[in-house]
Amino acid sequence: MSLDIDSLISALNEEFPGSVTEKLKWRGETTLVVDKDRIRAICARLRESHGFAFLADLTAVDYLTVRSPRYEVVYHVHRFGEEYDENVRIRLKAGVEDADSPEIDSVVPVWSGADWLEREVYDMFGIVFSGHPDLRRILMPEDYEPFPLRKDFDVRDREASKRSFQRALEEGDD
Numbered sequence: 001m002s003l004d005i006d007s008l009i010s011a012l013n014e015e016f017p018g019s020v021t022e023k024l025k026w027r028g029e030t031t032l033v034v035d036k037d038r039i040r041a042i043c044a045r046l047r048e049s050h051g052f053a054f055l056a057d058l059t060a061v062d063y064l065t066v067r068s069p070r071y072e073v074v075y076h077v078h079r080f081g082e083e084y085d086e087n088v089r090i091r092l093k094a095g096v097e098d099a100d101s102p103e104i105d106s107v108v109p110v111w112s113g114a115d116w117l118e119r120e121v122y123d124m125f126g127i128v129f130s131g132h133p134d135l136r137r138i139l140m141p142e143d144y145e146p147f148p149l150r151k152d153f154d155v156r157d158r159e160a161s162k163r164s165f166q167r168a169l170e171e172g173d174d
Contacts, residue, residue: 003079003088005030008050016041029091036073036094040105040131043092046077047110054078055111056089060096060121064151070098071127075107096127106132124149143167 009020009032019042022033034042046052056076063070075092096102106129107114118129119138126147129135136142141164146153 031091052077058117069095071096
């Protein structure tokens, strides 16, 4: 039996009032816009009660001045079933405000596979995942200061790269 998305939304909003704020459908894909303050609880409920056992991807989008909130953290979750129509993938989007340190709860306690995905988003966008077991850079050097996928990242400013490279030279090859 296939999953009824409207029933799923009703169940989530019943348990977490106002948690699903919007449902979008485009080309057969379903996106649920959810409250960022309840992201971990929503993901846990999707896994435990609705069979979404697999986090396929986690990323972010920076809208800078296009809209508010500035960032969106995007989760692609999948439910496997024996029949074709029981295999369901939905996208969750949670808006994160622009701040000195944009923040959202980690979903690593729900899906351990979120570990490196959250680290990548932190590394590239500077979004902090509170409750993450080891939140540190994964692609850029630990001492690198800017966040390269932010829309306001200046690709012409080489100073951060120079400082990081210089520190590596000074520390030597251990």
